[in-house]
């Protein structure tokens with residue numbers, strides 16, 4: 001089981017950072033150029049996004065593609081926002097009827113994906129935690145530690161709704177409507193960027209583009225062949241302890257998505273409280289992991305799993321990978337400075353010089 005990932009020399013690391021500053025890049029709104037690509041940045045879904053398209057594309061086409069991609073994201077943002085009173089999700093969350101007809105195909109689609117991920121991960125992925133996230137202040141910025149008795153009661157209700165065997169209060173999503181207990185409030189933050197990424201990649205493929213980087217706030221999709229000598233893209237993985245470069249993966253037609261406890265959190269009385277909620281307790285997941293990166297062809301799936309495996313903790317996450325090894329690879333970082341990476345990354349995960357124990361999971 002034990003193995004050491006190959007190490008990168010600092011010079012090569014610098015090269016890679018300069019060449020492909022995909023993760024650690026400094027965002028400035030607007031367009032730019034990078035190594036055979038034209039880039040466009042914009043702020044949406046509460047984060048910076050960057051699209052890179054080949055500079056060999058016609059200028060007029062590039063403008064159209066960039067505008068269309070931004071429009072795809074803005075449309076989904078307007079639909080999935082949990083706080084905007086105009087969003088389709090807001091309407092669903094606040095509807096007083098049990099059966100709600102939805103106009104948005106995308107909302108139905110993503111809710112179905114959420115149900116699928118919830119089943120697959122035995123509830124570690126749970127898109128019904130909005131009321132709890134809101135109480136912690138993660139959706140408003142008014143942070144506080146909720147009352148434990150209140151959390152216990154809320155979690156009991158949510159667990160009941162998730163429990164499919166209790167058909168009286170389950171969630172049923174069909175072609176046009178959602179039937180769910182009134183008061184069930186969805187939060188799609190664990191999957192929305194992945195879903196948007198998949199839509200963008202579909203769009204780019206449809207336009208006949210054969211190479212692109214889609215970076216939605218660190219949710220990366222390396223699409224097609226990289227321009228230049230090496231046909232795979234080099235994507236950086238962030239060190240959760242100090243936000244520097246931990247290593248790189250070489251990928252092609254893959255999403256690389258990370259969930260970490262350092263991404264969004266607040267501190268109170270010396271304690272850090274982060275935004276990924278354990279659906280069995282209502283508290284920020286505290287199962288020994290500080291970062292989970294998922295590499296998969298499907299960005300929604302990768303996004304959902306990065307959140308879910310973070311909640312599971314190391315042992316359960318490894319078992320989950322063993323049972324689903326054909327669909328993704330993972331890099332799991334523990335609070336004890338251990339890095340576990342799965343077999344599919346054997347030849348393409350490269351570590352920087354860091355004092356961490358690195359283990360291959362087979």
Ligand code: AMP
Nearest residue numbers: 124125126127189190259275276277307
């Ligand atoms: P990510 O950064 O992809 O791990 O997603 C974190 C976001 O997903 C949070 O900010 C919440 O909006 C939402 N979330 C929190 N806990 C969960 C959970 N257990 N399952 C699904 N979504 C969650």
Ligand code: MG
Nearest residue numbers: 190303304307
């Ligand atoms: Mg996620």
